Amino acid sequence: MGGGPTGVAGHVREGRGLTDVARHDGERGGPTGIAARGADGWRSDGLANRDRYGRGPTDVAGRDGERGGPAGISARGADGEDSSGIIAYGGDGGAVVPKFQYFQLFLDHKDMAFDNVMDDIHVSGTPELPLVLSPKSHGFSSGIRGSPRFKELQGSELEDSDSAEEVEVVDAQGRKKMKKKVKLKRWRPENMKEVNFHIGMMFLSVIELRVAIQEYIVKQRVQIHYIKNDKQRIRAGCVGDCPWFLFAAPDSRTKAWVVKKYVGEHTCEREWALKQFTAIYLAGKYVETFRADEKMTLQNFGRLVQLDYNMQPTRSKLARARRIALKIIHGDELEQYNLLWDFAAEIRRSNPGSTMLVHANNGKFDNCYMSLDACKRGFLLACRPIICIDGCHIKNKYGGVMLTAVGVDPNDCIFPIAIAIVEVEDTVTWKWFLNTLKEDLNIQNTAPWTLMSDRQKGLINAVNAMFPDAQHRFCVRHLHQNFAKNWKGDVFKNKLWQIARATHEADWKKYMQEMKELDQGAYEYLDAIDPRQWCKAYFHELPKCDLLLNNSCEVFNKYILDAREMPIVTCLKKIKDQLMTRFYSKNLESEEMCGQICPKIRKKTGQKY
Structure with a gap:
């Protein structure tokens, strides 16, 4: 066998080379565009004609081993002498390709075994891709390509292009009719609006091709299934006897997936239930x-x-x-728990003075605490010593409870201090939250402080343990909800609120006596509750705050309602952004105020200036 130094070309008996470049006598050469002719002298690709001894107009080496043109890549002749042309040996001749610097030949022996050659040529150093003959050999009858439902391409279906890609059109009897250039058009995302396939359409990856097919299925409402679907090829066909067919495979020249065969006609009915509509x-x-x-x-x-x-x-x-x-x-909710420690470190780094604590139990998230530096400094410098505490549920996949601590600013507006996320709301978690808040604010003496909450049993125990000397107020609205379970009606409701709003001890005693006349049980129920926890007449004077409702926490919980439905890191980041925006807007409002008294306080006292 006479192979060249690259091991590419060779000849055996009957003139067939190892790469199947030279074919049977009288047939076209191999798909690489290099091969020449058979014994009858018929030219395969228009590159060179050879006489029966393999000599052509370019005087490239034939079977006698003469030295050919200066292509720089030699093939060995029959007598063992190297020739400088690139030669493919046929039965009695060969062909030479144009001059270029580098040449690579890719083979697909599997397709060659089935008489279906899909070889490609990749040329480096030339401005154009070489001409490539399309695979359609007559006599091929196995697989979907030989199916009677596959219709051969007509010349009118092909588009002209400046590209070097060629497709060979074959009639029903297997005779070669014509060659037309196919336009290599790249698929782009904007084509999703109207999906139209055609031969030569290129896709960057197989995933992009599958997405386009799925979009086509949904847009056209047809049921297309994959006959072959792997990394080497995709064959898709329509159900039943519908002739729609698409074949695509990787192309080594463009490094992309190219539609090699396509029949776009549908004879099936439209579907109303599609599996691809996922x-x-x-x-x-x-x-x-x-x-x-x-x-x-x-x-x-x-x-x-x-x-x-x-x-x-x-x-x-x-x-x-x-x-x-x-x-x-x-983002992924579970993955965000793994990012929580990095988020906490970034909060402490980018916002000095802020507190962000994360605790885990046996490698699983337990709780976290966050208080920004602006929240702590603003509360300690300008707000009254009253803290409203409450809990609200987190509405994401894994749930949980968010504990909040909110103050009251000089204009009687909410001033968020700290938040915490825990698994459940109980005495243990409230003790941890209040103790962390106490240490974060550096509270040593709890006597001047006032805390307001609802009447949860676990919360009452936690406040008594962590703030033993502080006054603990109850929200009157929550008090009335429990009271109304046994004593319903506007009469009892109005009398309860009258007692809570009493500003003097004498008024409190008077209203309590009226409640006793209405119902002895209602009187005993209210008398058992310490009046310092729900009546204005017994509130401490230091906080300068006569709040009867825990509205501050309710307002803040609604303020962060959207954030509570997000994954944990996204939730904390959104709350942080909301607080930063709120502080900035409040600062702009304060610059426009006149005097040292805030607008809401001035309105309550009736002052004009």
Whole structure:
């Protein structure tokens, strides 16, 4: 066998080379565009004609081993002498390609075994890709390519292009009819609006091709299945006897996936239920919609999908799609717990003086505490010594409870101090939160302080343990909710509030006596509660605050309602951003105030200046 120094070309008996470059007598040469002719002297590619001894106009070496043109890559002749041309040996001749610096030949022996050669040529150092002959050998009958439902391409279906890609059109009898250049058009995301495949369309990856096929299925409402779907090729066909067919494979020249065969005709009926219309597909289509409106209900989401696609997915599919879209927007909820320690370190680094603590129990999240430096300094410098505490539920995948501590600023507005996230709300977690808050604010003497909360049993015990000398007020609204379980009606309600608003001890005794006349049981219930915890007449004068309701915490809990539905890191970051925005806007408002008395206080006292 006479192979060249690259081991590419060679000849055996009957003139067939190792790469199948030279084919049977009288046939076209191999698909690389190099091979020449058979015994009858028919030219395969227009590059060179050879006489029966292999000599052509370019005087490139033939079978006698003469030295050919200066291509720089030699092939060995029959007599063992190297030639400088690139030669493919046929039965009695060969061909030479144009001059270039580098040459690589890629082989697919599997396809060669089935008489279907898909070899490609990659040329470096030339401005154009070489001409490549398309694989369609007559007599091939195995697989989907030989199926009677596959229709051969017509010349009118091919588009002209400046590209060097060629496709050989074969008639029904297997005769070669013509060659037309195919336009190599790159697939782009904007093509999603109207998916149209054609031969020569390029895709950067197989994933991009599969996404385009899925979009085509949904847009055209057809049921297409994959005959082959792997890293080497994709064959897709329509169900039943529908002739629609697509074949794509990687192309070594463009380093992309190229549509090699395509039949775009459909004879099937449209489908109303598509397997490809998945929750992941919906999430990808409506992720920006959810980014703009995270509160969108499933009902409105379903209406939007029906308007766009004329299909009504199930409620569970819509819920999964919304969950996936929110996961794309905010990140994985479980992964964010692993990022919590890094987030805490970044808070302490970027905002000196802030406190961010994270605790774990046996490698699992237990609780965390966050208080920004501006919150602590502003509260200690300008706010009254009263702290409102409350808890609210977190509404994400893993749940939990958020404990909040809120103060009252000089204008009787809320002033957030600290927040904590715990698993459950009980005496242990409240003790930990209040003790951490006490140490963070450096509170040594608890006597001047006042705490306000609802009448939760665990919270009462925690306040008594951590702030033993502080006054503990109860929210009168929560007190009335418990009171109204046994004594309903506006009469009892109005009398209760009259007692709570009494500003003198004599008034308190008077109103309590009136309650006793209404109902002895109601009187005994209220008399058992320490009046210092719910009546203005017995409040300490130091805080200069006559609040009867724990509205400060209620307002703050509503203020961070959107953040409470997000994953933990996103939740804390959003609360941080909200506090920064609030402090900035309040600072701008304070610069426009006149005098030293705040607007709400001036309105209460009736002062004009």
